[in-house]
Amino acid sequence: MKNKIALLTASAAFTLTTASAQDAVDFEKQILPILKESCFKCHEKEKEENGKIKKPKGGLRLDSAEAIMKGGKDYPNENVVAGKPDASWLLKTMALPESDEMAMPPEGKGDRVSAENQALVKKWIESGASFGSWKGVE
Numbered sequence: 001m002k003n004k005i006a007l008l009t010a011s012a013a014f015t016l017t018t019a020s021a022q023d024a025v026d027f028e029k030q031i032l033p034i035l036k037e038s039c040f041k042c043h044e045k046e047k048e049e050n051g052k053i054k055k056p057k058g059g060l061r062l063d064s065a066e067a068i069m070k071g072g073k074d075y076p077n078e079n080v081v082a083g084k085p086d087a088s089w090l091l092k093t094m095a096l097p098e099s100d101e102m103a104m105p106p107e108g109k110g111d112r113v114s115a116e117n118q119a120l121v122k123k124w125i126e127s128g129a130s131f132g133s134w135k136g137v138e
């Protein structure tokens with residue numbers, strides 16, 4: 001019986017440690033995969049596909065740190081506003097209901113970003129939107 005209690009305590013301590021280790025959001029490990037999965041298709045550097053030039057939609061690229069901060073044609077410098085998730089269109093567009101014309105990905109063009117992943121993006125922006133050593137595509 002004593003052993004069992006010791007084990008339980010150890011596992012509770014372990015849970016606490018992992019939770020605090022998650023406090024700092026790692027862009028490359030936690031945010032980039034979300035953008036890759038849901039956004040890159042339309043927001044990458046200009047490329048050729050089947051002989052056609054494909055430009056980033058809305059003039060917004062999400063494949064480099066510089067481009068993410070620069071933003072697109074309608075909301076320059078407001079794609080990610082460090083410390084201000086409510087002013088950051090990257091997050092706002094994800095959070096809009098699918099029927100909204102600015103919802104991202106656009107209606108019928110991909111799954112909504114999960115609430116859990118939106119919360120991660122929010123936390124990343126709130127905590128200063130650091131890219132670490134990630135620079136992305138030039």
Ligand code: HEC
Nearest residue numbers: 038039042057058060072073074075089090093104105109
């Ligand atoms: C299927 C294509 C597609 C996907 C996938 C997509 N977008 Fe877009 N995005 C667009 C189009 C088209 C526009 C331009 C809309 C307009 O100008 O009316 C746009 C515009 C934007 C803008 C506004 C840029 C500006 O300043 O004008 C933001 C922010 C944005 N997208 C974020 C995202 C995010 C974040 C994701 C992933 C969760 C995403 N998009 C996924 C097609 C897409």
